[in-house]
Amino acid sequence: MCKLELIxxxxxxxxxxxxxxxxxxxxxxxxxxxxxxxxxxxxxxxxIHVIDQSGVKIGEFEDVSKVIKYEMSNEAYDKRADSMRLFLKQSKLGLYNEEQKEKDKIELERRVQEEKALADAIRVGARCEVVISGQPSKRGTVMYVGQTDFKPGYWIGLKYDEPLGKHDGSVNGKRYFQCQYKYGAFVKPQSVTVGDYPEEDYGLNDEM
Structure with a gap:
């Protein structure tokens, strides 16, 4: 019985x-x-068939909407003298560190301007090599330069020489450029080096 109880x-x-x-x-x-x-x-x-005679319904407590919760309003929480929010405010940590927030804002603006300067130096149609940490280098053609809807900052849209990408130039339903499926990718300007790079054949399309 004890073993069945565990099961x-x-x-x-x-x-x-x-x-x-x-x-x-x-x-x-x-x-x-x-x-x-x-x-x-x-x-x-x-x-052996086990019939539960306890009357407990299976899944009775799986619906969290039926679980009684303790809730507290923001106003009541702000009045507490032992809350984490008060500790963060008094210690000027996290969201309440105005000095750090201002530094982060300035740093973000600096990085965006740096990205923009790098992106402005890359023209559509240029040949390039892409080097991303932890990945083999890839070669392709620049198809798009600028900002996007899917992520903030400046991005370089590429058509790789071989199917080493993720899409066909369309992301989340918006088309930025046209290429074959799996040949398209977006990378940061820092990862792109423009130059006279000949097309490489990795043999990925060869039949076996």
Whole structure:
């Protein structure tokens, strides 16, 4: 019973056990608490069916909307003298560190301007090599330069020489350029080096 309790999740006192044959025919109830399993006509491939008599409904507590929650308004939380919010405010940490927020804003603006300067030096149609940390270098043609709707900052749209990309120049339903599927990609300007790079054949389209 104890082992069955671990398997089915019902206490032994709430179990009704039924024995079925290999042909799924009812043999009888295992209703003698002090009897050994071997005293019943158990054979290979028989199964024991457990009926939960506790009355607990399966999945009763899986719907979190039925769970009673303790809720507190922002106004009431602000009045507490032992809250994490008050600690952060007093310590000027996280969202309440105005000095750090201003530094982060300035740094973000600097990075955006740096990206813009790099992007402005790259022209559509140029041949290039892309080097991203942890990935092999790739060659392709610049198809798009500028900002996008899918992520902030400046991006370079590329058509790789081989199907090493992720799309066909369209991201989230918006088309930025046209190329074959899996040949298109967007990378940051820092990863692009423009030059007289001949097309490379990686042999990815060769038939085996």
């Amino acid at each position: 089915v999740g019902s206490p032994a006192s709430c179990m009704e056990l039924q024995l079925f044959s290999a042909e799924d025919k009812f043999i009888g109830s295992l209703d003698q608490d002090d009897a050994l399993l071997g005293s019943y006509p158990v054979d290979d491939r028989c199964r």
